[in-house]
Structures are given as C-alpha cells and as structure tokens.
Amino acid sequence: MNQSSQNPLFFKSPLVEESCGVLWLKRALILWAVLWIAVSVKFVLQPEKKSVYPCFADSSINWWADRNLYDNEEYKTGFRYSPTFALAFSIFAVLPASLGGILWTALNISLLVLALRLLVKEIFPGDWSRFQEAGFLILSLAGCTRAIWSAQSNSLVFALAVFAVVSLKKERWWSAAFLLAAAVHIKLWPAALALLLMARFPWKLSPRFAAACAFLVIPPFLTRPLPVVLQQYQNWYGLLTGPYRTLRQGGLRDAYTIAEQFGTYVDDRVYTLLQLGMAGLALLWCIRLAKISDSMQTYFTGVLTTWVCWQLLVGPGTERLTFLLAAPVASWALIVSFKEQCHRTLAVAAWLMLIPLGTGGVERLLLPVASWSPAILPLGIIPLMVWQIVYVETHAREDELPAGQQTDLLIEQKTARAA
DSSP states (O other): OOGGGGOHHHHHOHHHHHHHHHHHHHHHHHHHHHHHHHHHHHHHHOTTTTOSHHHHHHHHHHHHTTOOTTOTTTTOOOOOSOHHHHHHTHHHHTSOHHHHHHHHHHHHHHHHHHHHHHIIIIISSSOOOHHHHHHHHHHHHHHHHHHHHTTOSHHHHHHHHHHHHHHHHTTOHHHHHHHHHHHHHHOSTTHHHHHHHHHHSHHHHHHHHHHHHHHHHSGGGGTSOHHHHHHHHHHHHHHHHSGGGGOOOTTBOSHHHHHHHTTOOOOHHHHHHHHHHHHHHHHHHHHHHHHHOOOHHHHHHHHHHHHHHHHHHHOTTOBGGGGGGHHHHHHHHHHHHHHTTOOHHHHHHHHHHHTTTTSHHHHHHHTTTOTTGGGHHHHHHHHHHHHHHHHHHHHHHHHHSOHHHHHHHHHHHHHHHHO
C-alpha cells in the first residue's frame, strides 16, 4: 500500500493540500514565463526565423502604403487575415522587429494563460484544486509551445473564444458578441463557434454578433481612402473564395490528410459535403445538449470542445500549429479521466497523439517506419471527440436528475470503481 495513503497529514489537512497546490500553481506560471523569456531571446537573436510575425508586420506596413495585402506573388507575405487585423497590428509593426515580437508574444501568452485559468474557474464542470489547475496549465503548455514559438495568432483566437463563452455564461451579451467578432476578424473559422452558440441564444446573441462584425469592418475605412479599402476587401474575398480555398498545403492536418496518407482520393466537392455534414451533426449535438443539460458549465464545455474537434478534424485551413486549440481540451480530458476514472484509455491516447506524438520532430522521426505519421494529429481528434461526447452526455444526464438521485448515482459509481 502507498505510504502516502496512510499519512493523515497528506490527505486530511486542507491547509497542507492548499499550500502544496499554490506552490505548484506558481511553478506552472513560472514555466509559462520561461517560455515567454525563451521566445523573447529568439526574437532578439533571430526575429524572422520560424516565425509568422514578419508576415503580420509587413502586411501592416503594406496597409499604410496602400499596397495589396493579398498579393502573395509580389510581396510573398502569405497574409490571409482581415484588413481590420492588419490595421490593428500596426501598434506592433511600428516597433523594431525584436521589440514588437516580444510584446506580441507577451500579449498572446498572458491572454492564453488567463483564458486557461478561466476555463478551470468558470467553464469546466466540477471542483478543481490548485494542484489540478497547475497540472492543467503544465500539460497545456506542452501542447501550446510550438504555436507560440512561431508567433501564431491561434492562442489569441482561442483566448477570445474562451472570453466570449465566459461572457455568455454571465449574460454579458455585447461583450460576448464583440469578442467573437474580434476572433472572426483574425481568422474566419471561429464563426463556427458563434453559429453553435447562436443556436442556443438566437435573439440575444445573433443580432449583437452581426452588429459587432459590421462595426469592426469600419475602422479600416477611417484610415485609408474609400476606393483603396474597398479594393482590399475585394482582394480578401477573392483570396478566400479563389483557388487558394482548395489549395492543399504541406502543413495542413485534417481528415483530408488521413485519407491522403491511407491512399484514398477525396474529391473537393465530396470533402466540402463532409465538412458541412459534420457541421450539421455538431449543431444537432449542441442543440440536444442545450435541451438535456441544466448546467451551463456542462453546456458550454460541450460546445467549446465540439467546436475544437470539428475545426481540427474537418474545419478549413487546419494546419499543424492550429492544433494549439486541442492542447487545453486534451489536457482537461486527461486530468478528468484520472480524477473521475472516466475512460482513461481514450483520454491518454488523445493526449499522446495530439501533443508529444503530433510534433513535427516526432512525425519526421516516424516517417521512415510509418509513412502515415502525418495523420497522427487528426487521428488524435477521434478519441478526444468520443471521450468528450461520452463525458459531457453523462454529465448532462446527471444534471437532469434530482439531488437525491444524483447522490445515489455518485455512491453507485464510487462503489463500482472500488470494486
């Protein structure tokens, strides 16, 4: 028997447990600070190596020079974000590259850490100790490092999505609408999360979200001549709807990648139907969840994780670095699976495939012996998706039960686990 289980001080002293949890939480936050310092040193020494920051900064400069933001043949920036984002990024672009990159990374890390802590405090079901929160931050760090290292905006997008969900939970409708709209003006795919949420709050969220999206279109028109801005939006629309939309880049990782790696050709039209079909299933699942769950925490957890799974499996433009979105969800699933003894095998498999095994270095290492290794990342979404559906469905059904029946069910579950 483990000696610690016989130690009353270890298990029965809330003060010791709390102080230990606080210590580990400080360590977790220090690790995030160390990541920022490491990225900052990289920006000082090699500001343009393995970083998309130059893409953002150059596009902001092009905006003020009235150059086409989306002429990738001439300027080769690879920029495909909204004119509003190009304008907003000017506060970093006017600074020296090293300083701008350091501040941009600080913004992304600080907002992401705040979002992760809000998930524990406001969204995830159940009570979390400080020690469990520290473990969640450390496990999430392992999966977010590669995207933050390259100065991607995915951490900012995810943080805005979490802030929006927390605002909805607190019925701050306008805050939620503008946070979702801001995420959409960085990358379009958070619109899928907005649509899932609007299905639950059609009258309170939908008109506000539309108004917020329209409002955020306005700032570019206040800074440049009207014909120039209109042309920029036309060029952006042309990029999103032109050949680029179906262009398969080497870094993409999604269900299409799975088919490719196992020798199956998928027509673009068939894949579009698959995307729409999966989106429909996700919407139906979230509508069902709204009906069967009395807990807003369970509902919002289900919607957020469903959006992440849909985006990473069949969503548009899912690259290897987009899988930052999966790190918090997979880390949450891993901790809860041990905490509540809930389908540990699925949760462990998902975390391993999405974080350590899904890195580019491991993928290249496995390539000689497993030619399908590029499919590891999207394949990892499948056990995660199954786990979250089973877990959220179970919690939603428990929410429906009267308090007495919930207690009886909990006792039965504990007895079964002990047996």
